[in-house]
Amino acid sequence: MEHTLTADFLAGQTVLLRLDLDVPVSADQVSDDSRLLSSLETLKFCSTHAKRVVILGHLARPDGYDESLSLKPVIKEIERLLDQPIFMVPFHEGLGKSYNNKIVALDNLRFFDGEAKADPEFGHKLASMGTVFVNEAFAVAHRSSASTTLLPSLLPSRLGFSFANELAALETALQTVKHPIIMIMGGIKADKIENVDMLLKNVDNLLLGGRLVDLVQPQDKLVLASLTPDGLDITAESATVFSSLLRTAGTIIWNGPLGKFEDPSYNKGTTIVANAMASTTAFKIAGGGDTLAAIHQLGLESKFDHLSTAGGAMLYYIAHKTLPAHEAILHSPSKPSAK
Template sequence: MPAFKTLDDLSDIAGKRVLVRVDLNVPMKDGKVTDATRIERVAPTIQELSNKGAKVILLAHFGRPKGEVVADMSLKLVAPAVEEVLDQHVAFASDCIGAPATEAIAKMGNGDILLLENTRFHKGEEKNTPEFTARLAENGDLYVNDAFSAAHRAHASTEGLAHHLPAYAGRTMQAELEALEKGLGKPEHPVVAIVGGAKVSTKIDLLQNLVTRVDALVIGGGMANTFIAAQGIDVGKSLCEHDLADTAKAIMAEAEKSGCAIVLPLDGVVAREFKADADNEIVDIHAIPADAMMLDVGPKSVDAVNEWISKAATLVWNGPLGAFEISPFDRATVSAAKHAAEQTRAGNLVSVAGGGDTVSALNHAGVADDFTYVSTAGGAFLEWMEGKELPGVAVLHG
């Protein structure tokens, strides 16, 4: 990965206006933020810049207002949670460009923090128009991007600004890029990838990229059924994309050519209904009853997955092995997650995980803090795993 500048390359920034792109797209209920993880992730960058006397001007989007002003997508609703996490006053400007922004910035003292209104209230943000980007750039002397989760979008505040102002990676962006480099950029082999989730159709690019880069690919979740069915095995009423049998076969053929082992379930936990604590049984993969569906991989499969995790030097994980949200179909995911955490704690494994369901699954297993790095970025993490260049990252390389 080419070098990019970080906050370590910034000196004497007292009094400088620093535009910091952060991810404040947090879940809310009844006007209150219900999960402040994303705010907590960007706090170190904001505090470091503030402590060095910079005028810290936060740029972010919230929801999908599509270029219109939508009251319940105003960042004013998020500002109190930002103040709480930072334990510092955060001023708010009712627009991210024009007089409201200019006037609020003029009032700032060194070390102050200002949150500008939702950048997506302007159509120029997502279109990355030169006019809108230039108006945003007028507000700052330097640009810091700390929103990896939005780095797969070439928007004005994630990509355009870096063409106008000296650009740097914030601490979260830096940690993410360094972790990803260890995960797939220049990993230590053997590399094992675990990919789960419901559908193959959403992860074709990902699987095609991984089979050429990893030593073993563990396929779990509903998508494993598509691969099993492609081998002529009856999967009963299990979630399965039968129309993707040829795609599954092509991925397996590519894996064989590349020397990548494909690890599919050997047994499964099946039930007749999809609900918590439904009557269930463990069956061999060749013996799935016609009226049942596989909702988790079985103990033999878990042993095989854990054996691969034990052999691995690097693990990249995206997606659960079963329907972990409902008991007892969380057993395989929890067991593999705990084993990966043990191997990581013992210093035998670099473990990088990401994607919404994956983060939830690792939290459910109680091991998210034990992994080397857990990315909170959904789409950006997936596109990175697919081998795609992320515009918001590429532009930082200058």
């Protein structure tokens, strides 16, 4: 594969490495490092074979600079996992400077207005800090930004190992899919609704729970749950209906708990439906941080054929059969300059 990451591609280069650093942080400590662990192989590989590594990433959705959303605790955790020092560039130093440290990290890219807007000037400043680009942030592969879709047009680019593995798993799943295909979607992120029309073209039924049910109109193949009076869980009746449908599935795709799962008072719907999924012989895919947390809490990891760390990117790929960040890599310059 032309865009496979290799030692030859990295040799003598300064690699801009886009990681998924949007992890939960509490009291200046990373409380779940699973996304960091999934990218560790690529980071070690780049550190071993490249001249220098510049880590790029974001945390949450700040509106300008916000010290409470600095990547400092995340980079500190990566230092611990990697067992190597990382120099973190102070935000006030801006972009475009060169550093002699083996591994350098920029602070939260979303502190810069140009990141989310995919601003060309901002993208060129980022690109000036490296000679090649590697994207290991599958979780944001469905979004256009300077660091995910603009950098590949400016630098020779490759996919990180975890990104490539996630993509391959989804491609395989969709190629070998068995009908009926039933997707179940919950959570509170309203932007999931953007994919509903396209998803309905690719599945036999879409079961919708959580607060999402208030954001759509009934239509063919869309099954909406009823919510409890406080709106924090689906009703027992809806959980039973969902479970019955899931037992007929050939393929199940799950993204998002069906209620406020982290609160034991509101995890009944998710628990009932998740156990119904686990009891089927269907091919099962689940994705997203909250979804994986629910599966882990219920001890059902072994019952799923593929678990993705990314929810939004997984949904986008299933709906559109492509991802903007992957398309950008495919059309990037193929070879780095000789060093």
